[in-house]
Amino acid sequence: MAQIFISAGHGGTENGVLDPGFSTGNTTEAAEMIRIRDLVVPELRSRGLNVLSVPDDLSAAQSIDWINARCRIEDVALEIHGGASNTPAARGASVFYIANNETRKTHGEVLLLAVLRRVPQLPSRARAPTPPLASVASALSAALTAHRC
Numbered sequence: 119m120a121q122i123f124i125s126a127g128h129g130g131t132e133n134g135v136l137d138p139g140f141s142t143g144n145t146t147e148a149a150e151m152i153r154i155r156d157l158v159v160p161e162l163r164s165r166g167l168n169v170l171s172v173p174d175d176l177s178a179a180q181s182i183d184w185i186n187a188r189c190r191i192e193d194v195a196l197e198i199h200g201g202a203s204n205t206p207a208a209r210g211a212s213v214f215y216i217a218n219n220e221t222r223k224t225h226g227e228v229l230l231l232a233v234l235r236r237v238p239q240l241p242s243r244a245r246a247p248t249p250p251l252a253s254v255a256s257a258l259s260a261a262l263t264a265h266r267c
């Protein structure tokens with residue numbers, strides 16, 4: 119059975135500094151993504167899916183390494199982000215997938231359409247391949263990011 123890796127965006131240490139992601143009011147993107155992840159993981163497991171939760175204290179690069187050390191070709195890895203910004207044009211739902219992989223492109227489009235159907239207020243921003251693996255970490259600011267799996 120394929121595994122699903124879910125990473126809550128931010129929360130780890132980047133360049134020696136704790137990365138909370140976008141902050142507003144008395145919460146952070148990292149805290150909210152952890153809360154969402156903690157709701158999603160048991161829901162998926164209750165449907166019989168094999169879901170692994172990436173530890174919250176890892177940096178983006180460490181998260182990718184953690185996933186890549188455990189993934190198989192049929193697995194899927196997602197990192198969720200709030201996609202928040204003070205710039206309205208930068209808000210919305212985005213999905214990134216592995217470049218030159220039509221299967222993952224289709225998966226990304228299905229996921230994006232499902233999110234937009236459930237939350238139609240979200241503007242649809244992007245469907246784009248991730249950069250090569252060497253720079254995947256920089257793509258983790260995207261709303262959803264596929265890893266090597």
Ligand SMILES: [Zn+2]
Nearest residue numbers: 127139199200
């Ligand atoms: Zn983010």
